[in-house]
Amino acid sequence: MVLGEIREKVKKELKKLGVEKELKRSEKHGDFFIEAFDLDGEEIAETFKVEGVKAKAEGNYVNFYVDWEYWGKRLLDKVLKEGENYGREKMGKKVVIEYSSPNVAKPMHVGHLRNTILGNSLCRIYEFMGNKVIKINWLGDTGTQFGKLILAYKLWGNEEELEKNPIKELLRVYVKFHEEVEKDPKLEEKAREIYAALEGGKEEFVELWKRFRELSIREFKRIYDLLGAEFDEYTGESYYIEKAKKVVEELKKKGLAYEKEGSVILHVEGVPDTVIMKKDGTTLYLTRDLATAIDRYEKYKFDLMLYVVGSEQKLHFRQLFKTLEAMGYEWAKNCKHISYGLIRLPEGKISTRKGRVITAEEVINRSVEEAGKVMRGIGKFNQEVAEKVGLAAVIYSILKVDPEKFVEFKWEEMLRLKGNTAPYLLYSYVRAKHILDKAELKEFEVKGLKEQERRLLKKLSLFPLVVKEALERNKPNFIANYLYGLCDDFNRFYEECQVLGSEKEEFRVALVSCTKIVLENCFKLLGMPLVEKM
Template identity: 40%
Template structure:
């Protein structure tokens, strides 16, 4: 509201060359309260008006006036605007108390498809898989908060050359009884052993290729073993997803497209896009300054690209999405650039709505986790230990793991540390959950009636944070970055705890008004944590 008012007034003063929507984008929230509640920098106007920004700011400050402004001042080329705190507090609290506070409608009638998690069967669900899973889940929740229908797809890695390697490894060293007892750990062990021994015996790699060819051609033994590995893996994955509180609208493996790729290859051939190169089939992407996209290998087997192209076409036919988000690590950037450009070149206009939501790596002692190299931390072990350290409360333990990841900008690498995750001080999940529980305990201490007529300058920073929630949600979705919400709930918790420490909230003559503020904080904290895929805890 106040930004719109300021932008309209500025547009009226500055003239039609400066549309209100552009001016609104220029408005800033000052870091320090002595600089007002909203600031307008005038430096970009200097060239247009051929005047000093300081003079422009002084002139604008003298002309800006509205009942919700208590003061405007010009300081070093900025117009600083101070808002009427009692009026704004009443306005904000009334909005917070309405159903669905923070929601947007700009996504109504549109669908977002998200490709997330996508662990490989026959491998443990490691901390390295956590990022795609929880970033993707949070983005789906943010999409829904902005009015979209979200479709979460778990595109299981159950096909490709590595399964030839696994089949070869099982035939050499596998034991059915041992694998039944601890399927993912044992399958991982023989997979790691295969890669270690193949360094000294290259013939193993050729054996792996042969087993994958048998799998692609439907060989009975290869398919039977593969189905067994897949079933064991999915059962274990479901246990982890249940603990994380994450579900999917569709779980589908790459193998689903094994009999559908011929249609894709034929389509590309009909459009004259496919060329032979050293016995392989490729689509050249020279016009995009990209290397050729490999469609069929020289030995006749298909590739990740072939399956992803086929899956993309199938998803658009099924869902008619307006956005298709691939929540996959940074190392796959080139792959998704190629997929998108091949589809654009093939004449699919919807390819422009595909977006790779990349993210940094989960590190262990500064190094990337790797199943192949035997350097990994199992997520189920982490979740179990986190719950134990949190006094047996899995909501706190799981929330700590989720928050530790999502508080980092998604493009940054994250160093694994259980100690850092579970502290109750600083920028952690337990700190936010403790703040929520503390606020709930206040509400339990006294009966109160909702009253938004709070005139309390010490609550102003809390009110401003509550007011910012809808804007932060929109920003987090548009930037595909849940860390915006994580940092927001940290700020809200910090300002609330400062207010709690210095204010007698249960003071009789202010009780209704101050507990209304506390109630508003619990509502927004709960929704903020929900958007991160976390649950609240009422007692700690």
Template identity: 40%
Template sequence: MEKHILALQLSHILGEDFPRDWVHGLIETPKQGDHGDLAFPCFQLAKTFRKSPAEIAKEIAPKLQHQVFQQVRPVGGYINIFLNQSFIADHTLQQLLADPGQFGSLQFGKGETIVLDMSAPNIAKPFSMGHLRSTVIGNALANLSEKCGYETVKINYIGDYGTQFGKLLAAYQKWGDEKSVRENPIQELTKIYVKFHEASKEDPSLIDEGRSWFKKLEEQDDEAVKLWRWFKDASLEEFEKIYRLLGIDFDLIRGEAYYNDKMSDTINLLKDEQLLVDSEGAQVVRLDEVGLPPCLIRKSDGTTIYATRDLTAAIDRFNNYQFNEALYVVGHEQTLHFQQIQQVLQKMNFSWAPNLKHIPFGMMLKDGKKMSTRQGKTVLLEQVLKEAITRAEKNIEEKNPTLANAGEIAEQVGVGAVIFHDLKHDRRNDVEFSLEDMLTFEGNTAPYIQYTHARAASLLEKGSFRLKDAVTTFDDELAWPIIKLVRNYPVVVENAYKDYDPSKIAKYLLDASRAFNQYYAKTKILESDQQQARLTVIFALTVVLKDGLNILGIQAPLQM
């Protein structure tokens, strides 16, 4: 609100050549409190007004007047604005207390639907740390979307089809042992898949065997289908254990194979639009006009490729959900693929094709290199989660051995640590796997935020705080940083959604936690003449901490 008021006044003072949006974009938030709460730099005005920035600042500052401005100071080429702390605090706290559960909720997405393609592990392969990113980023984006008023549909598009499964079937025929696979399906299937990959380097004919088995699968060969279904069911059962630990569920779990008998309709549509072109025995859609390589639709041996299935899936999803946006939370190495998919759909004259958005993210690296199942270089997510929970249990046992529900809280803390370690990074950056960094319970971590929330909740309990006793009148300058952060929460939510960037929420939560701990260290909260007012501020902080953690898919324990 304050930035909009300031931008409106400045635009009016400066004249029609300086529109409000342009002015708003220049307004800064000073890092140092003695420089004010907001600042406007006048340097870009010097050429137009033929005056120094300092002169312009001195002329404009006295003209800025509003009840939200406590003081306006020209300092060099800047106009520094100090806000009316009492007015802002009262307005913010009244707004939050009116409906704490809805604070920060926005309505610009009301009546619209967003479909998210996320997680998407491959069957018969371990759920590795490499799959964590799509899963937790996708879940956080779904939560952000709902916070902004959208209906969301979370789809786990399981990788259960393609040439790699032909390789797996061929590998099982050569080296598979039914008893071993039934006892430990993922581990055994991964072992023979890796063995197949290594053996094919010496014997390239194995690749042809893999293609042959995939062709059998496409043609619904009884043995191929029976094995494939067994591998799929066993995999889904293992995946569900991971999702339960992460606290993530889906509106729809569907594999690529679901579209096996529906791809012919897509291919016929492409034919009707005269978009299919023969190329060395295969069929492609040319995309020369947009500077992209051809999109392969059917291979020379007649089998389909995942582009064919993704086209079919996109059409099916729109028919079912009439989405306003479809977000594909998939690593950046698939950028070209999604550019091709969108362009092919546009050439097929689907008006909704521009609403498909690839949300890329960096890789999870190990020792600076991409993790790879076929090379046997993976870190299993389930093992990491269990290790995180074990360390949390030890930490609780050392610091709070009498804590009730210690096992449940250890799980919330351990799992939260793993999720936050991913989401605190800009999603576009690669993340180096480090168990030590991930499971540190101090610094820029989820346990630090969770502990802050628990400490604040403990104060509220000790002070017997009740909403009906809340006090919004404000005369506590030390609490001002917390008030500003609470007030800014809806803006952070909106920016995180618009940039598809959960790390903005993570960074906000760290800032809010630091602000509380600094306040806690300097202020006597209980048994003071301002106890209720200070507890009201702390209650407001717990609201945004809990809500922000929930958006990231992390629990906020009341005790630790």
């Protein structure tokens, strides 16, 4: 990377001058700076010698300014040569990423939408940086709710409706169970008995469970196809029931669990004691997660494993990782929880028990509908474009926000043609493409730069650093925010610098070509669709 090369030259020169300060990247004052509170900044600036970089003592800092007339051609040649590979590295790690993880027999709700979009982007970023990524969809396919669901379906299920719209029918009977149990509490005990029999392998219940699972995956895949999300493995809690029981025995042998009133309690220093096996012999979420982690390491020998799961599960993952460490698994330190906040909706918190669910598909369809309204308003409606713009608006509205923070959908704001929105980003891309449709890339030179040309060169040089930082901190919002800044700089350049027919056409066409390449790379990393026209 050109900016990385420059950075290393500056660091080497500072070391030669006996300066051991951290070199930091700057957006406002030059390209890099060091703090010089206790140094002679003037002397450092005067003796500093790196071709194509100027040092200035300014206040308590020494700022370093890259001469983009010197470095600009090298940067543009590199981007043009590498194309979609610009910014890539060859990290060579094996990374397991678990994401999406919807519950069988329940609709993918708006919370799963954020999980899937975030996880998909992380997979793309890790792959882009030269890692082997194993994408796992760990389905919620066991638990006491399946006892309730099987009982509910046997009592009130409709076979014809199940075939026609499986998730809708299963949600209907699940909601009905919770209505009826308030009138007849004995239903709760019957459901527990059915679940225990299911874990015990009773054929009738296992066959129903398998059917619910297969029908659910079929429905989930429709959403994944829309989002461009792919998985190497569909597995779930059910696979680890027997393995989880073996983990309980291992924990007892290692003195990390004890029996109390028929249940088995986990006892690990640093986290609260918790039940890992009930007195009826059924296992819990944590028990199955322990078995899953151990099995995955044996299978993949991963260097890193990421769990993309909501922030409400922070305690669970602290218990999981602490327990694995206590069990003596050194690789536990390479397991990370990528937590995220909820999506706020006017309807309130999602509840499948009460039937108040805003599905992922409904959110996407609503966004497409609103995108269509905006396009009709400016007299440029196209259904295919509306579908892509609507989907991009959902993805970008989620990814531009730090994962730890809440996301709030406001349709009018999401679909504005100006501002920090997907339509604005897509319009910027289309603008660059239209220029290049009329131009031919020729040999060029970089000289007499205007401020907006300089700003755009600097922004393009930052892309590899931004992707690396997004990976290191597991935050795709760094790329989303960079993308918005790049579009802003490009549009200012477009407004102030004529491209076609200008004296600097060759250079400016090259600059627009490189901008288009980096825009495409950003869109791919975020999993956002592109459009050819707006």
